[in-house]
Amino acid sequence: MVIVMAFEMIRGSQPSLARFGWRFLSDRTWDPVRDEYGALPFMWGTLASSVLALIIALPLGLSTAILLSELAPRWLETPLSFLVELLAAIPSIVYGLWGIFILIPWLRRDAEPFLADSLGFLPFFKGTPYGFGMLAAGIILAIMILPIIVSITRDVLRAIPNSQREAAFALGATRWEATRIVLSAGKSGMLGAALLGLGRAVGETMAVTMVIGNRSDISLSLFNPANSMASVIANEFSEATSQLYVSSLIEIALLLFAVTIVLNALARGIVWTTTRKFAAV
Numbered sequence: 001m002v003i004v005m006a007f008e009m010i011r012g013s014q015p016s017l018a019r020f021g022w023r024f025l026s027d028r029t030w031d032p033v034r035d036e037y038g039a040l041p042f043m044w045g046t047l048a049s050s051v052l053a054l055i056i057a058l059p060l061g062l063s064t065a066i067l068l069s070e071l072a073p074r075w076l077e078t079p080l081s082f083l084v085e086l087l088a089a090i091p092s093i094v095y096g097l098w099g100i101f102i103l104i105p106w107l108r109r110d111a112e113p114f115l116a117d118s119l120g121f122l123p124f125f126k127g128t129p130y131g132f133g134m135l136a137a138g139i140i141l142a143i144m145i146l147p148i149i150v151s152i153t154r155d156v157l158r159a160i161p162n163s164q165r166e167a168a169f170a171l172g173a174t175r176w177e178a179t180r181i182v183l184s185a186g187k188s189g190m191l192g193a194a195l196l197g198l199g200r201a202v203g204e205t206m207a208v209t210m211v212i213g214n215r216s217d218i219s220l221s222l223f224n225p226a227n228s229m230a231s232v233i234a235n236e237f238s239e240a241t242s243q244l245y246v247s248s249l250i251e252i253a254l255l256l257f258a259v260t261i262v263l264n265a266l267a268r269g270i271v272w273t274t275t276r277k278f279a280a281v
Contacts (some may be wrong), residue, residue, distance in 0.1 A: 006257065013251035015244050024251060030216045030232075032240075037248035039255065041216040045134070045226035046256070049208065050201035052138030052222070053145055058194055060142075061149030065193075068150070069157040070179045081154075088147035096210030099140050104131035104211060111135075112223055127221040132213040135222040140207050145197035152196055152271060156189030157182060192270030199263035203256065205230040229256045 016024060020037065027038025064084060068077050108131030119125040160182050168178035183190075213225020214235055229252050240246040 009254040013254050016247035016251040035244050042229045042232050044218045045228040049137040053141030053201045056142035057146045061146050065150045065153035069154045084150050092206040095207040099211040107131045123220040124222050127223040133223050133225045137208050137212040141201045145200045149193045149197045152193035153190050156186045160185050192267040195267035199260050203260045209234050
């Protein structure tokens with residue numbers, strides 16, 4: 001199926017590849033009226049929102065996984081694990097609706113004005129507090145990728161043999177010092193968990209489309225609306241009239257497909273290598 005999908009997208013994007021070539025990746029123009037298309041604003045929106053989501057989710061996800069696998073008693077671990085896994089079961093459209101009616105009004109009214117007053121000297125926190133924009137997309141994505149980071153990191157840490165913990169305690173290590181040893185042994189697996197979360201964030205469509213603002217622009221400000229590769233396909237594919245317009249959207253899908261496949265393959269390889277290494281101990 002993966003091969004068939006790649007073949008169909010390559011075939012469908014041939015008119016755009018022939019017309020724009022590599023310029024498609026560096027051009028900022030997206031003008032269906034003149035049949036001029038460039039993917040740079042959408043690549044920027046995808047990269048910026050995904051990295052922002054990872055910056056928010058990674059510390060929280062790693063600390064939650066450490067709590068569940070190393071520190072929490074059984075009475076706390078079971079319900080907390082259930083609540084974290086429940087986040088993965090919520091449909092994307094529900095996250096989007098929550099973002100529109102709860103998150104965005106709060107960002108526009110409270111959070112973004114506060115950030116502008118406190119950190120307005122930084123380019124990331126300048127501009128008009130729209131609510132819709134990169135910051136809203138980053139927060140939504142962070143919540144959505146949190147279960148992936150927590151579950152994979154927890155599995156990696158649990159795959160580390162108890163003999164390492166017992167050896168640390170036997171040498172007089174404290175609970176936290178033993179945990180640091182376990183974290184050092186599982187750092188490659190945690191990297192894989194982060195990459196899997198990044199791959200999920202890159203490919204997310206509906207929730208991001210509903211909160212990112214859908215404006216083809218490149219800006220360092222987290223307050224400004226933007227667009228992602230997934231959101232532009234969702235918004236414009238049904239409206240595409242010319243062959244070149246459709247082909248350009250398919251080329252964006254091909255680019256998104258390639259990025260997600262590479263990220264997920266790399267992450268799965270890292271996690272598999274780590275768990276296999278400890279399983280053999």
